[in-house]
Amino acid sequence: MKRIATILLLALASTLLAQDTQRQPANPYVQGTIHAIQARSGSLDLVTGVGMALRVAHVTAPPTARLAAAGVPLSALKRGDIVRVQCHWSGKQLVADRIDTVGVR
Amino acid sequence: MRRAPSTPACLLLLLGLIASGCTKPVHPGDPISGLTREQLDRFRRGRAVFDTVFTPERGLGPLFNAAACGECHENPVSGAFGDEIEVHATAFHPDGNCDPLAAEGGPVIQQNATPALKAALGIDKEPSPKDATALAHRSSPAIFGRGLLDAVPDSDIVSYADPDDRNHDGISGRVNRFVDGRVGRFGRKAFVPALDEFNAGAFVIEMGVTNPAVPTEESIGGDSIPQGVDPTPEPEINQEALDLTNDFVRFLAPPSPLRQNGAAGRGRRLFDRIGCASCHFPTLRTGKNAVRALDRKKFFAYTDLLLHDMGPDLADICLGLATPSEFRTEPLVGVRLAKHFLHDGRADSLEQAIELHGGEGSGARDRFKALEPKDRKALLAFLKTL
Numbered sequence: 316m317k318r319i320a321t322i323l324l325l326a327l328a329s330t331l332l333a334q335d336t337q338r339q340p341a342n343p344y345v346q347g348t349i350h351a352i353q354a355r356s357g358s359l360d361l362v363t364g365v366g367m368a369l370r371v372a373h374v375t376a377p378p379t380a381r382l383a384a385a386g387v388p389l390s391a392l393k394r395g396d397i398v399r400v401q402c403h404w405s406g407k408q409l410v411a412d413r414i415d416t417v418g419v420r
Numbered sequence: 421m422r423r424a425p426s427t428p429a430c431l432l433l434l435l436g437l438i439a440s441g442c443t444k445p446v447h448p449g450d451p452i453s454g455l456t457r458e459q460l461d462r463f464r465r466g467r468a469v470f471d472t473v474f475t476p477e478r479g480l481g482p483l484f485n486a487a488a489c490g491e492c493h494e495n496p497v498s499g500a501f502g503d504e505i506e507v508h509a510t511a512f513h514p515d516g517n518c519d520p521l522a523a524e525g526g527p528v529i530q531q532n533a534t535p536a537l538k539a540a541l542g543i544d545k546e547p548s549p550k551d552a553t554a555l556a557h558r559s560s561p562a563i564f565g566r567g568l569l570d571a572v573p574d575s576d577i578v579s580y581a582d583p584d585d586r587n588h589d590g591i592s593g594r595v596n597r598f599v600d601g602r603v604g605r606f607g608r609k610a611f612v613p614a615l616d617e618f619n620a621g622a623f624v625i626e627m628g629v630t631n632p633a634v635p636t637e638e639s640i641g642g643d644s645i646p647q648g649v650d651p652t653p654e655p656e657i658n659q660e661a662l663d664l665t666n667d668f669v670r671f672l673a674p675p676s677p678l679r680q681n682g683a684a685g686r687g688r689r690l691f692d693r694i695g696c697a698s699c700h701f702p703t704l705r706t707g708k709n710a711v712r713a714l715d716r717k718k719f720f721a722y723t724d725l726l727l728h729d730m731g732p733d734l735a736d737i738c739l740g741l742a743t744p745s746e747f748r749t750e751p752l753v754g755v756r757l758a759k760h761f762l763h764d765g766r767a768d769s770l771e772q773a774i775e776l777h778g779g780e781g782s783g784a785r786d787r788f789k790a791l792e793p794k795d796r797k798a799l800l801a802f803l804k805t806l
Contacts, residue, residue: 348600362599364526364634365620366612366625367607368526368620368638369526395517
């Protein structure tokens with residue numbers, strides 16, 4: 316069941332990243348490695364994907380956003396960090412509601 | 421009506437089975453034993469999807485490496501080795517971070533394009549990413565026993581790691597991680613965490629065939645596909661076709677080793693003695709699994725699923741946490757059927773492959789080279805039984 320749930324979530328994440336996405340599920344999340352971050356403008360690019368098919372997901376984070384557990388500003392994050400971002404859709408943009416680091420490195 | 425065999429006939433049959441060791445050898449291409457009738461049926465139907473040759477009208481491309489899974493995993497049976505060599509690229513930054521170049525079309529550089537893409541852009545393959553710091557070649561491995569490897573618990577893989585070489589044996593395997601942090605195990609750099617994800621991704625990166633798990637095509641070096649070039653609606657295969665393929669790969673058995681008499685038997689002991697088995701763990705065990713045939717099974721693996729530094733001469737690209745010189749221990753199951761060896765097929769013999777081991781493999785390599793010629797032959801004879 317856990318594996319199936321993971322696949323479903325990954326499929327959901329991939330679907331979210333489709334440029335021509337028609338449906339926009341509520342409360343999606345994206346978990347991936349930070350490819351680029353601009354804390355001042357609240358821009359976060361994450362590498363995510365399924366197997367070797369990797370994609371970049373762009374998430375907008377409000378400049379006031381802080382890391383959920385640590386309470387530190389986004390500027391504490393850097394390229395290569397792994398994060399889980401709970402989002403909502405604003406038009407065609409993913410906007411971060413909550414950002415957590417995934418402590419595996 | 422068929423007559424039931426008599427009691428003496430049953431006893432003779434039983435004695436015959438006992439005398440033959442009760443186990444039927446598993447040949448390359450066979451399913452794992454203990455599958456239900458329904459699972460066997462899915463294995464066979466999955467093999468048909470695996471061998472399906474895609475065309476542009478059926479979803480192939482616009483960029484691709486091959487037109488069928490079975491085009492690269494084919495010799496001598498579906499799921500075995502292939503002659504194809506792929507090109508991969510990533511960027512390894514001075515701060516130690518590895519960029520898989522997802523924004524530039526990803527780490528796999530497709531070597532073919534459909535006629536429509538050629539007509540639109542004048543290219544016959546994906547261009548190399550401009551930010552790549554290294555290119556790598558990758559041979560097509562056999563995928564025997566991958567369902568069993570998939571069923572090994574993450575916690576077991578983590579427990580094998582010894583990143584700081586605390587036991588001072590010169591071997592310091594470590595775990596790779598996928599982009600989302602999960603423990604990796606599949607691919608030459610142990611980057612991908614799960615078999616079904618590897619397969620779903622492979623449909624897209626190898627054949628340009630989108631599916632419910634990966635519903636978007638690869639970009640062309642980061643640029644979008646010109647309109648009209650890929651008219652087949654996404655996903656280009658449905659969930660059932662993907663699931664059947666997964667079942668074929670998951671249920672594809674590791675072939676039984678050949679008899680290890682005489683020299684090969686001595687070679688097996690030498691394999692342990694000179695340290696090959698420190699990374700090429702002969703057996704692994706699966707965890708609890710909903711499929712009975714995969715549930716808590718001990719099986720021949722000859723890998724620890726960890727990354728090991730193989731020295732600068734073999735180094736190529738980074739991937740995940742793997743540095744350019746780190747590679748996952750290659751499972752040696754079915755290696756007797758291989759014609760080329762190592763991750764890029766550069767070695768034409770097992771002996772050459774061993775001699776090219778560096779880094780953490782250099783101790784075992786040196787001990788192999790120091791063996792008497794008859795013992796080297798014995799060890800190679802053992803490997804040729806796998």
